Amino acid sequence: xxxxxxxxxxxxxxxxxxxxxxxxxxxxxxxxxxxxxxxxxxxxxxxxxxxxxxxxxxxxxxxxxxxxxxxxxxxxxxxxxxxxxxxxxxxxxxxxxxxxxxxxxxxxxxxxxxxxxxxxxxxxxxxxxxxxxxxxxxxxxxxxxxxxxxxxxxxxxxxxxxxxxxxxxxxxxxxxxxxxx
Amino acid sequence: xxxxxxxxxxxxxxxxxxxxxxxxxxxxxxxxxxxxxxxxxxxxxxxxxxxxxxxxxxxxxxxxxxxxxxxxxxxxxxxxxxxxxx
Numbered sequence: 001x002x003x004x005x006x007x008x009x010x011x012x013x014x015x016x017x018x019x020x021x022x023x024x025x026x027x028x029x030x031x032x033x034x035x036x037x038x039x040x041x042x043x044x045x046x047x048x049x050x051x052x053x054x055x056x057x058x059x060x061x062x063x064x065x066x067x068x069x070x071x072x073x074x075x076x077x078x079x080x081x082x083x084x085x086x087x088x089x090x091x092x093x094x095x096x097x098x099x100x101x102x103x104x105x106x107x108x109x110x111x112x113x114x115x116x117x118x119x120x121x122x123x124x125x126x127x128x129x130x131x132x133x134x135x136x137x138x139x140x141x142x143x144x145x146x147x148x149x150x151x152x153x154x155x156x157x158x159x160x161x162x163x164x165x166x167x168x169x170x171x172x173x174x175x176x177x178x179x180x181x
Numbered sequence: 182x183x184x185x186x187x188x189x190x191x192x193x194x195x196x197x198x199x200x201x202x203x204x205x206x207x208x209x210x211x212x213x214x215x216x217x218x219x220x221x222x223x224x225x226x227x228x229x230x231x232x233x234x235x236x237x238x239x240x241x242x243x244x245x246x247x248x249x250x251x252x253x254x255x256x257x258x259x260x261x262x263x264x265x266x267x
Contacts, residue, residue: 006216023221057243065187065247069194072240076201076233083208083229090222091215104215109207 007095007102016171017096017164021089021157022139029085036078040071084109094155096164098171101144103153117153119175121146125168127161144168183256188249198237205229 003009003018047055057064091106098119105113122144129140134157142155142164158164212222 003216057246061248061251062187062253065244065249066190066253068240068243069190072236073194073197075236076197079229079233079236080201080204083205083225086222086225086229087208087211090217090225091211093215093217106211106215109204109211 003095006104007097009097010099013097013099015095015097016167017094019094019096019155019158019164021092022137022159024133024137024139025157026086026089029082029089033078033082033085036081037075040074044071092156094153094158096168096171099175101153101168103155115153117144117146117151119168119172120179121151122168122172123147125165125172127165129161142168182254182258184252184254186249187247187251187253190253191249201233205233 003015009015044055053059055064055067087109088106091104091112093102093104095102095104100119101117103113103115103117105115107113124143124145126143126145127140128143129135129138134140137159138161139157139159140161142158142161144153144155145151155161155164209226212218212226
């Protein structure tokens with residue numbers, strides 16, 4: 001599937017931005033994954049030091065296969081956890097066209113929220129860059145509000161938030177002119 | 182004395198493998214239907230599936246000579262013999 005099908009792109013519509021979270025925001029999940037991979041190795045080394053024969057494949061006819069199966073389940077589970085985290089990270093998408101904003105938020109594997117906002121309704125665009133890493137790597141939140149305070153879309157941890165804010169204001173002005181004429 | 186054969190644990194493992202594959206394919210399906218099949222998602226998917234293949238190969242290699250008919254004692258009355266002697 002392609003993006004135009006996903007958002008049911010209109011004939012006059014042009015995709016201006018396709019935004020995802022900054023890649024650096026996935027780093028904590030990756031580090032947790034690496035840490036989880038190291039745990040069985042540390043446990044094995046500890047057991048091997050304390051009880052050298054307990055996991056010997058030649059002498060341990062029951063414990064060795066059970067430990068191997070358990071380790072295999074743990075590692076496959078870790079892989080699955082990492083894949084889940086990636087899906088949650090990568091499937092949060094914000095699409096800005098010359099007519100509207102489409103926000104797709106993935107929560108877990110079985111929950112997805114899709115919301116839309118017309119560009120000419122935009123009243124206020126706020127950028128929030130908060131913290132050491134967001135300042136260094138230049139990413140942050142872009143909050144978009146309409147006149148009705150109930151409708152609000154947030155681009156979370158997107159790269160170059162100020163550039164996006166300026167572009168949104170410009171696109172919104174153009175769309176407003178188009179709707180007024 | 183209660184005991185079960187070691188292959189029961191192998192069946193439990195196969196059950197987990199089925200769950201793993203179902204969820205992995207569901208994840209990949211999500212990537213495809215949300216138009217997110219890019220180089221980045223391809224690299225991560227390839228990495229995850231390669232790692233899973235490596236884990237399965239290592240498991241098979243380590244367990245190739247195991248006698249799955251071996252009895253695993255779950256409970257033995259003899260474990261408690263003499264425990265209540267004062």
